Amino acid sequence: MAVVRLDNIGKSYGAGADVLHDVSLTLEPGDLCVVTGPSGAGKTTLLNLITLATPPSFGRLTLFDTDALAADRVARAALRRRIGIVFQDLRLLDHLSARDNIALPLRIVGVSESEISDHVGELAVWLDIAHRIEARPQALSTSERQRVAVARAIISRPDLLVADEPTDRVDGETALTLVRAFERLNSLGTTVLIASHDVALARRFACRHLHLEAGELTSPDPGATQ
Amino acid sequence: MSGQPSGAASLALPVGGDPTRPLLFWLFALIGYLAALCGLALVLLSGEMREWNRSLDNSLTLQIPAETSAARIETVLALLRQTAGIRGVRLLEPAETARLLEPWLGPAATLDTLPVPRLIDLQIDPGTGIDFADLRQKLSSIVPGAQLDDHRQWLGDFRGAAIRLASFMAVGIAAIALLAVVLTVSLTRTSLALHGETIELLQLIGAEDADVARLFQVDALRQGLLGGATGAAAALVTLIAVGRAVPLRVMTGGSGLADWRLWVVAIIAALAAGLVAMAAARITALRQLSLMP
DSSP, rough: OOOOEEEEEEEEEETSEEEEEEEEEEETTTOOEEEEEETTTTTTHHHHHEEEEEOOEEEEEEETEETTTSSSSHHHHHHTTEEEEOOOOOOOOOOSSSHHHHHHHHHHHTHHHHHHHHHHHHHHHHHHHHTTTTGGGGOOOHHHHHHHHHHHTTTTOOEEEEEESTTHHHSHHHHHHHHHHHHHHTTOOOOOEEEEEEEEEHHHHHHHHEETTTTTTSOOTTSSSS | OOOOOOOEEEOOGGGOOOOHHHHHHHHHHHHHHHHHHHHHHHHHHHHHHHHHHHHHEEEEEEEEETTOOOHHHHHHHHHHHHSTEEEEEEEEEEOHHHHHHHOOOOOOOOOOOOOOOOOEEEOOOTTSOHHHHHHHHHHHHSSTTTTEHHHHHHHHHHHHHHHHHHHHHHHHHHHHHHHHHHHHHHHHHHHHHHHHHHHEEEHHHHHOHHHHHHHHHHHHEEEHHHHHHHHHHHHHHHHHHHHHHSOOOHHHHGGGGGGGHHHHHHHHHHHOOOOHHHHHHHHHHHHHHHTTO
């Protein structure tokens, strides 16, 4: 079973040029993959397609062996619940505490409050944000907000973790903490896809490296069907 | 842990700063007020109609000219008692007639000096048809100038007017409900736009449309119920105030606020406001969400 399968995917906005052009990619369960590329290369668009935030202009997108483009809205929501996302702009909800932000994915699936409390507490310690767990996002430092966003993405133990520039705003020590968190999650069976313009970060991971430039994967994934 | 959505309600929107909330409350307070007033008026009107029907539907009044002799009056009474369909005949005493005329002539009026007709109250059997043309002819032959007043004629006219008024009020309530739906749709769309980023996030982490719509429908239900209850309470207060200022029986409903029907109308108005708000918000939210990726 492929976790993600993109077949000749393209994306353009309006009448503009293609942001992604004929991209094919396959991620198997347990893969850890870093996509590098300069700003504007299409990394975020690629991740938006995979997280079903936006539909492709053409091509075929399969998630967990389900044709994601043919799925109805309920089925798409079910696919999304299997994906954890670290957004480039974090998207923390300002009216909720760090604890409630982290707990959102669990609340959506109806996990009991006691279980939520246990999971959030454990993750907060692991990511070193336990002392700030009741603070609102605007009261957190950039590094703390980043860690809250990562905690929210991984708290439900997703089958696929998608992270867009996850170490962009953090110091070296925090970046290392997050890299270890992703590797740890990957070792537990989660497929991880990270997009970053930081080639140095990519080298920290012992994993597949792909490069996206001007909307094209210049290091084509050997597992993809072209 | 990627299980089924629970419809868990704790995905609270940042509604504290949402300006559509107080608008929704006041909108449904106004709508609840108008709808409850119309409903209360309908209840009072229907109660009054029943009372009038009960008291007048089976009665007639015969007026005998003042100068009519006692012998002729006795003849008339005998004729009436023998007429099929008349089950009660009672000649009103002059003192009773005086009491009936008191509101118009005043307590000091001396009826002895006025040509006040004698009145005969007739109770008729509604199941038996009476030939009124024949009866009037016979009465005129005994007492020229005798007038048989058939209340049912003008009571029918009054009924027609009351039914038209009730229909107008029912249309008014329907129009108010329609207005409530339109405004709720508009406010819900505004609220969806205000919380667009939050909604998009909830969807991206797996919330179903129904989960997100529930956030709006629950809030709309709360605002609709509170607003509707406030409006209905204000309508009851208005009824009391108007009842005191205009002490007509129809305004106070006879038993006033002890009349349980008035409370039922007020409760129904509040519940209907909540349900209309909830249904309109849910349908609007689901439609808008279906347009998102």
